[in-house]
Amino acid sequence: MAMEERGGSESNDFGDREALNFHIRGRPGKIEIIASKPMATQRDLSLAYSPGVAAPVRAIAADPDAAYDYTIKGNLVAVISNGTAILGLGNLGALASKPVMEGKAVLFKRFADVDSIDLELATEDVDKFIAAVEIMEPSFGGINLEDIKAPECFIIETTLKERMNIPVFHDDQHGTAIVAAAGVINALHLTGRRPEDAKLVVNGAGAAAIACTELIKAYGVKTVLMCDTNGVIYQGRTKGMNQWKSAHAAITDDRTLEEAMRGADIFLGLSQKGAVTAEMVASMAPQPIIFAMANPDPEITPEEVARVRSDAIVATGRSDYPNQVNNVLCFPYLFRGALDVRATSINEDMKLAAANALADLARQQVPDEVAAAYGGKARTFGRDYIIPTPFDPRLIEQVPVAVAKAAIASGVARKPFTDEAAYRRELRMRLNPTQSVLAGAVEAAQSHPRRVIFAEGEQEVVLRAAVSWQTSGYGTPVLVGREAPILEGLARLAVTDVSAYEIHNSSVSPLVPEMVERLYARLQRRGYLRRDVQRMVNHERNVFGSLLMEMGVGDVMITGVTRNFATTYRQVRHVLDPLSGRRPFGVHMVIGKSETIFIADTVVTERPDAGQLATIAEETAAVVRRLGQEPRVAFLSYSNFGNPPGEIVGNIREAVALLDERGAAFEYEGEVSADVALNPALKALYPFSRLSGPANVLIMPGLHAANISAKLLKELAGARVLGPFLVNMASPVQIAPMTASAGDLVTMAVLASTGVVK
Numbered sequence: 156m157a158m159e160e161r162g163g164s165e166s167n168d169f170g171d172r173e174a175l176n177f178h179i180r181g182r183p184g185k186i187e188i189i190a191s192k193p194m195a196t197q198r199d200l201s202l203a204y205s206p207g208v209a210a211p212v213r214a215i216a217a218d219p220d221a222a223y224d225y226t227i228k229g230n231l232v233a234v235i236s237n238g239t240a241i242l243g244l245g246n247l248g249a250l251a252s253k254p255v256m257e258g259k260a261v262l263f264k265r266f267a268d269v270d271s272i273d274l275e276l277a278t279e280d281v282d283k284f285i286a287a288v289e290i291m292e293p294s295f296g297g298i299n300l301e302d303i304k305a306p307e308c309f310i311i312e313t314t315l316k317e318r319m320n321i322p323v324f325h326d327d328q329h330g331t332a333i334v335a336a337a338g339v340i341n342a343l344h345l346t347g348r349r350p351e352d353a354k355l356v357v358n359g360a361g362a363a364a365i366a367c368t369e370l371i372k373a374y375g376v377k378t379v380l381m382c383d384t385n386g387v388i389y390q391g392r393t394k395g396m397n398q399w400k401s402a403h404a405a406i407t408d409d410r411t412l413e414e415a416m417r418g419a420d421i422f423l424g425l426s427q428k429g430a431v432t433a434e435m436v437a438s439m440a441p442q443p444i445i446f447a448m449a450n451p452d453p454e455i456t457p458e459e460v461a462r463v464r465s466d467a468i469v470a471t472g473r474s475d476y477p478n479q480v481n482n483v484l485c486f487p488y489l490f491r492g493a494l495d496v497r498a499t500s501i502n503e504d505m506k507l508a509a510a511n512a513l514a515d516l517a518r519q520q521v522p523d524e525v526a527a528a529y530g531g532k533a534r535t536f537g538r539d540y541i542i543p544t545p546f547d548p549r550l551i552e553q554v555p556v557a558v559a560k561a562a563i564a565s566g567v568a569r570k571p572f573t574d575e576a577a578y579r580r581e582l583r584m585r586l587n588p589t590q591s592v593l594a595g596a597v598e599a600a601q602s603h604p605r606r607v608i609f610a611e612g613e614q615e616v617v618l619r620a621a622v623s624w625q626t627s628g629y630g631t632p633v634l635v636g637r638e639a640p641i642l643e644g645l646a647r648l649a650v651t652d653v654s655a656y657e658i659h660n661s662s663v664s665p666l667v668p669e670m671v672e673r674l675y676a677r678l679q680r681r682g683y684l685r686r687d688v689q690r691m692v693n694h695e696r697n698v699f700g701s702l703l704m705e706m707g708v709g710d711v712m713i714t715g716v717t718r719n720f721a722t723t724y725r726q727v728r729h730v731l732d733p734l735s736g737r738r739p740f741g742v743h744m745v746i747g748k749s750e751t752i753f754i755a756d757t758v759v760t761e762r763p764d765a766g767q768l769a770t771i772a773e774e775t776a777a778v779v780r781r782l783g784q785e786p787r788v789a790f791l792s793y794s795n796f797g798n799p800p801g802e803i804v805g806n807i808r809e810a811v812a813l814l815d816e817r818g819a820a821f822e823y824e825g826e827v828s829a830d831v832a833l834n835p836a837l838k839a840l841y842p843f844s845r846l847s848g849p850a851n852v853l854i855m856p857g858l859h860a861a862n863i864s865a866k867l868l869k870e871l872a873g874a875r876v877l878g879p880f881l882v883n884m885a886s887p888v889q890i891a892p893m894t895a896s897a898g899d900l901v902t903m904a905v906l907a908s909t910g911v912v913k
């Protein structure tokens with residue numbers, strides 16, 4: 156997101172209150188543990204616990220490696236801290252570090268499907284810390300040390316690496332160094348500099364700073380001045396020194412950061428908020444490279460830099476500016492690769508491989524399916540994109556493969572892979588690409604704020620969605636309803652600045668006369684009297700809201716929580732039309748762990764004929780592609796390829812033949828039963844089937860089957876079911892289910908406003 160698009164704001168678009176609410180909502184914190192095996196029956200209990208559990212116990216006692224087969228060990232990483240250097244907030248103790256450590260654990264899961272648990276150890280004693288961690292080796296596949304201050308972190312990590320036979324990795328040192336090095340390589344490339352000619356100034360001489368400096372020196376940067384709270388670290392300095400700082404002591408007359416910064420090509424900030432001034436930045440060399448990486452607030456903000464330098468490449472550790480240089484780009488993927496080949500350690504070769512993979516990725520052309528993850532906004536390598544963003548769906552494939560290969564080549568992999576293509580496939584399957592698209596759409600929504608008409612503005616759930624829309628920076632909520640209840644509702648939600656919300660009351664709106672004229676012109680030849688139309692405009696919020704859309708008051712309309720779909724749809728269609736020549740239909744999305752299943756048409760056409768089925772399939776396939784997945788369409792029935800025969804089966808077979816005739820450019824098959832479509836073992840009974848894998852688009856034979864199965868899944872399956880999404884309307888209108896949460900409403904609005912669903 157470019158700075159101007161943020162409106163030049165220098166603060167978060169959310170406050171502490173929202174961050175606290177986020178953490179307290181539902182289950183406190185950010186983690187829960189779920190069972191990976193069913194625990195439904197007496198038999199399950201016997202297998203999982205006594206007596207069944209004795210079998211894996213004996214197997215592991217006989218062969219310790221069997222723990223990787225029979226327990227979670229091989230995919231479990233401990234995030235361990237004592238809270239002595241929590242981000243850039245300082246030594247606030249073990250307990251206070253827990254939100255960060257829980258956060259790291261969920262990032263492991265979200266980005267690389269690594270299970271992770273946080274452990275906060277209440278000690279600043281190095282020996283006690285080491286003793287506690289080393290005896291935990293049986294439990295974990297790897298140890299991620301976090302937010303432990305220097306110089307203790309160096310002793311802790313070195314000793315644990317010597318004593319433990321699983322990867323031990325201090326994220327603040329090496330994770331940060333890998334990502335910073337990738338960014339520096341690309342920034343040097345962009346500014347046409349050679350590493351050996353560049354002057355680097357590092358502010359901070361702790362865990363992150365020392366490791367970053369070492370890695371960047373290994374890449375060829377020779378002239379380095381490092382500073383800490385006592386200024387420049389020069390040869391001969393005695394105050395506040397230790398052996399790790401001494402290794403980087405320079406021969407120089409500079410004594411302060413201000414002096415060191417003069418003429419510097421690169422600045423790395425790994426110290427504290429506000430440590431750098433605009434004057435210092437102004438004194439740097441042309442095209443300065445400025446990585447202000449302190450969290451949560453950088454040494455200097457990109458806005459402050461922009462005021463004095465227009466030629467700088469700027470990165471921070473935060474996700475709300477371009478170029479996020481943060482170890483989140485590294486640790487999930489590095490451990491993924493290390494765990495997958497059961498590496499005994501994470502060595503220099505693996506770190507270099509990760510840095511190079513990250514740097515390469517940013518330089519690659521962004522393919523269309525990845526652009527979908529950015530809401531269609533293609534990224535190109537340049538000043539505002541020197542490093543991939545955390546939601547880039549290619550990271551899960553490229554970085555772990557590079558790391559695993561380096562582990563194999565350097566001899567630390569205990570279980571090398573032999574088939575790289577199969578490993579890449581396995582990695583891709585770990586994450587659901589739709590999640591990346593949703594994340595990308597959110598980013599796109601923030602950079603192109605839109606006006607959303609919430610037609611049911613007095614409803615509590617709608618107000619919560621509207622507040623979330625506004626505070627997330629997606630744009631202006633336009634609320635339909637009476638002013639007093641809406642203002643009361645906003646006050647209950649602690650909104651202080653109501654000027655950010657627009658309220659339209661259909662009883663008193665000055666737009667009503669024009670609305671009546673427009674609608675009467677449209678409906679008079681459908682048997683509506685002027686007074687019928689007047690009543691509809693005044694009393695039917697969906698009609699009023701749709702007219703607001705029609706008159707350009709909003710960009711997107713969201714409704715649906717107070718009336719059933721059919722009623723709402725009828726009201727909307729009084730005013731708004733489908734795309735020319737198109738027939739609207741509905742798609743539900745069932746968002747699973749590694750894939751999303753799409754079901755259509757779940758809302759409009761009761762008994763689609765063959766032509767309609769074929770068109771629904773084609774248009775759903777287009778939606779699926781925009782959501783980052785390659786469609787594999789199954790036309791569902793109770794029968795498989797004509798067996799048993801039946802009346803509605805003919806329609807479906809004809810739809811498949813029509814797609815053949817039309818030369819449809821996606822995989823499709825039918826008619827098949829749901830289990831043959833989804834279960835590879837059953838599909839194998841039909842080896843001629845044209846689907847290359849389980850279907851992800853289920854085209855239902857009729858509205859009954861579609862709507863019932865979507866709702867059954869929502870109520871029973873425990874999966875996240877979104878929709879129905881209304882496709883093919885000329886203006887972006889979405890009709891949510893009456894059960895929609897505020898989050899669902901926002902997601903629907905985001906997908907509609909970014910054109911991912913249309």
Ligand SMILES: NC(=O)C1=CN([C@@H]2O[C@H](COP(=O)(O)OP(=O)(O)OC[C@H]3O[C@@H](n4cnc5c(N)ncnc54)[C@H](OP(=O)(O)O)[C@@H]3O)[C@@H](O)[C@H]2O)C=CC1
Pocket residue numbers: 239240241242243244302303304305326327328331358359360361362363364382383384385395424425426427428430448449450451471472480481482483
């Ligand atoms: N973007 C990212 O991915 C990451 C960012 N970081 C950030 O780096 C910073 C340091 O973290 P970490 O290395 O773990 O912590 P440490 O406690 O190990 O090191 C902190 C270092 O910063 C120095 N320092 C503090 N304030 C100043 C100042 N005003 N001017 C100069 N030096 C200063 C300290 O100096 P002295 O030695 O004199 O006490 C010390 O050397 C934090 O802000 C953290 O958020 C860390 C990891 C990853």
Ligand SMILES: CC(=O)C(=O)O
Pocket residue numbers: 241242243302326327449450472481482483
């Ligand atoms: C990002 C991180 O790990 C830190 O700031 O400490």
Ligand SMILES: [Mg+2]
Pocket residue numbers: 242301302326327
């Ligand atoms: Mg950290």
